[in-house]
Amino acid sequence: MKIKGLIFDLDGVLVSTEKNHFIAWKKTAERLGSDFTEMDNEQLKGISRVDSLKKIITLAGATVSTEYFEELLVFKNEIYLDSIRTLGPGDALAGVLELLQHAKAHDIKLGVGSSSKNANAILELLQIKDLFDAIIDGNGVSAPKPDPEVFLNAAQGMGLSAADCLVFEDAESGILAAKAGGFKVIATGNPHVAELADAYVDTLTDFNLSLYEKSL
Ligand code: B16
Ligand code: MG
DSSP states (O other), X not given: OOOOEEEEOSBTTTBOOHHHHHHHHHHHHHHTTXXXXXXXXXXXXXXXXXXXXXXXXXXXXXXXXXXXXXXXXHHHHHHHHHHHTTOOGGGBOTTHHXXXXXXXXXXXXXXXXXXXXXXXXXXHHHTOGGGOSEEEOTTXXXXXXXXXXXXXXXXXXXXXXXXXXXXXXXXXHHHHHHHHTTOEEEXXXXXXXXXXXXXXXXXXXXXXXXXXXXXX
């Protein structure tokens, strides 16, 4: 079967910004008098900024006013943005550029389906934004992952149906979103979620599209 479109999650798939998110959330949790571990962070991967903060507040056993909630969102995002300022073309994860180039050479459409409201800025820093036919981010959806909307909108923006596309994800919420939308999913970079997806590769260097198509 021929794949006509590839849809990439951003954080943890195209670029390893998950660590930056983690550090910024850890500092936010400290303001709530709470510790925040990498295990806790697993639950936040792929989910929106607002839903992430709600989980951290629950973990901290805290209650906050609407004003303080907004202040914490700004606080986290400022730390995060400051930490990614120096991202550049060399920071795309292993195998990303090769896979994007392979797709371009074979007339395969490219999309991004990310929960991040900072996705466009990061794609610009990586200097890969122009390669994509559709970019759907946290600003363009009403229902965040695990709802399939972000991936369905990306497929629609590429003029394709879910059955024609492959989604690449690193997070449980993202894999569930893609599966709910009827997509085949390749998990990458996070062995914890491997069994939820149709296939798993440590890095995109290990992914061979022609071989995968033959297995379908
Ligand atoms: P922002 P993805 C997600 O991006 C991240 O995995 C998650 O850690 C983050 O909280 C979320 O974006 C929102 O990001 O605060 O930049 O809007 O993995 O869906 O590309
Ligand atoms: Mg991700």
